[in-house]
Amino acid sequence: MPRRRIDSSLAWMPARVYIQRDKYVYQPKSGGKITLCKISEGKLACIKRYEQVVESMDDRKLFKRVIDLFFASDAFKRLSVRTRKDYEVYRPVIVSAFGKMRPNAIQPHHVRLFMDKLAKSKGTVAKPANATANRHKALMQKICSWAYERGKIKINPCVGVVKLHEQSRSRYITxxxxxxxxxxxxxxxxxxxxxxxxxxxxxxxxxxxxxxxxxxxxxxxxxxxxxxxxxxxxxxxxxxxxxxxxxxxxxxxxxxxxxxxxxxxxxxxxxxxxxxxxxxxxxxxxxxxxxxxxxxxxxxxxxxxxxxxxxxxxxxxxxxxxxxxxxxxxxxxxx
Known part of the structure; x- marks a missing residue:
C-alpha cells in the first residue's frame, strides 16, 4: 500500500507520481522517469496519461522479455551443455534483479550494485562469494551483448564493470x-x-x-x-x-x-x-x-x-x- 502524501491536497495523485517543476512525472519501479503532462493541463489529464503509461508497461516492455528471448535464441542453443545448465541456474537470480526494469533503464552502476549484494548474500562478510557474482555478471553481459546487437537495448550496461577479485585455488594434492x-x-x-x-x-x-x-x-x-x-x-x-x-x-x-x-x-x-x-x-x-x-x-x-x-x-x-x-x-x- 502506497504511503500517504504529506500534502493532503496531492492525495489524488496515483502512486509514484510526483511534481517536478511544472510537470507531473511518473517514476516506475522498473526505473527511470516518465513525464505525464504539464500541471496546467489539470488532474484528469494526469490520471488519464498515467493509466495509458501503466497499461503499456507490460512484460513485453521489460528486461525479462529480453532474457526470455535470449534463452530461446540460437545463440543460447549453440552454447555447450554445461554452460547452458549453469546459465539456467543463474537465470532466476538475473530475472529477480533486473526482470522488472525497462531494458534501457539499466545502467552500469546497477550491475555493480547487483554484483556486490550477491557476493555478500551468497558468502560472508569476511569471504564474499565473488566468483558466484562474477558468473552471474558473465550471463548478464552475454544477454546484453546479444540484445545490443539486435537493437533491443541502446547500451550494454555490463561493459566497463570490472569483475570482483577471485582468489585462485593453489591446493595441490600430493x-x-x-x-x-x-x-x-x-x-x-x-x-x-x-x-x-x-x-x-x-x-x-x-x-x-x-x-x-x-x-x-x-x-x-x-x-x-x-x-x-x-x-x-x-x-x-x-x-x-x-x-x-x-x-x-x-x-x-x-x-x-x-x-x-x-x-x-x-x-x-x-x-x-x-x-x-x-x-x-x-x-x-x-x-x-x-x-x-x-x-x-x-x-x-x-x-x-x-x-x-x-x-x-x-x-x-x-x-x-x-x-x-x-x-x-x-x-x-x-x-
Whole structure:
C-alpha cells in the first residue's frame, strides 16, 4: 500500500507520481522517469496519461522479455551443455534483479550494485562469494551483448564493470594424500578418481562415459563444458581403472550403457560421487581438497611443455592451463 502524501491536497495523485517543476512525472519501479503532462493541463489529464503509461508497461516492455528471448535464441542453443545448465541456474537470480526494469533503464552502476549484494548474500562478510557474482555478471553481459546487437537495448550496461577479485585455488594434492583418499574411498569413488585423474577429466564427463566411448585406441571423451573432443590413449593404469569400472556391481540380468554405473544400471550423479569423495577425505584425514582438484593434480603431474599440457587438458588457451598447474616449480639458481 502506497504511503500517504504529506500534502493532503496531492492525495489524488496515483502512486509514484510526483511534481517536478511544472510537470507531473511518473517514476516506475522498473526505473527511470516518465513525464505525464504539464500541471496546467489539470488532474484528469494526469490520471488519464498515467493509466495509458501503466497499461503499456507490460512484460513485453521489460528486461525479462529480453532474457526470455535470449534463452530461446540460437545463440543460447549453440552454447555447450554445461554452460547452458549453469546459465539456467543463474537465470532466476538475473530475472529477480533486473526482470522488472525497462531494458534501457539499466545502467552500469546497477550491475555493480547487483554484483556486490550477491557476493555478500551468497558468502560472508569476511569471504564474499565473488566468483558466484562474477558468473552471474558473465550471463548478464552475454544477454546484453546479444540484445545490443539486435537493437533491443541502446547500451550494454555490463561493459566497463570490472569483475570482483577471485582468489585462485593453489591446493595441490600430493601423491601420498591421493593414495590415502583412494584407500579410504568406496569402489565407485575409486574408479571415478582414477579416470578423472588419468584423463584430466571433470567428474561430470566421467559419469557420462558410455560403453561405446571405449575404443581400441583409448577412451573417447567429449568435454561437456568446452565441447573439446579427445581420445585418451591407453596406459596400463587406465586399462585397470576401466576394468574396475566394468566390475562395479550390477543387478543380475541388468544391462547398462554406462561405463560407470550404479547397481540398477543408471549412471551416478555428480553429487553422489562428491559426497563419497568428501567422506573418503575425512576418513583419510586430508583437508582443503575438492574432487575437481584431481584435474589440477593431473595437469600438474603431466610431464611436458605448457603447450603439451594444454593439448592434453583440452584447454582453449594456455592461461587456463597455467591456473591448473599448481605444483611448485624447481628452477636453477644463479651460478
Amino acid at each position: 601423491d601420498k594424500e591421493y593414495e590415502a583418499i583412494y584407500d579410504a574411498a568406496v569402489p565407485s569413488c575409486r574408479v571415478a578418481m582414477e579416470i578423472s585423474y588419468l584423463c584430466m577429466a571433470r567428474i561430470s564427463d566421467v559419469v557420462n562415459l558410455k560403453m561405446n566411448n571405449i575404443l581400441d585406441e583409448g577412451i573417447y571423451i567429449e568435454q561437456g563444458k568446452t565441447g573439446k573432443k579427445q581420445i585418451k590413449l591407453w596406459s596400463e593404469r587406465l586399462r585397470k581403472a576401466v576394468d574396475d569400472a566394468k566390475a562395479l556391481p550390477c543387478k543380475p540380468g541388468m544391462f547398462t550403457m554406462f561405463l560407470f554405473n550404479k547397481p540398477d544400471g543408471s549412471r551416478y550423479a555428480v553429487r553422489a560421487i562428491q559426497a563419497q569423495y568428501k567422506k573418503a577425505c575425512v576418513l583419510a584425514g586430508v583437508e582443503g581438497v575438492t574432487l575437481h582438484d584431481l584435474k589440477s593434480k593431473a595437469i600438474s603431474d603431466f610431464e611436458g611443455t605448457l603447450q603439451e599440457k594444454q593439448d592434453a587438458a583440452g584447454h582453449s588457451n594456455s592461461a587456463m592451463t597455467q591456473k591448473y598447474d599448481r605444483k611448485i616449480k624447481h628452477v636453477r639458481s644463479v651460478k
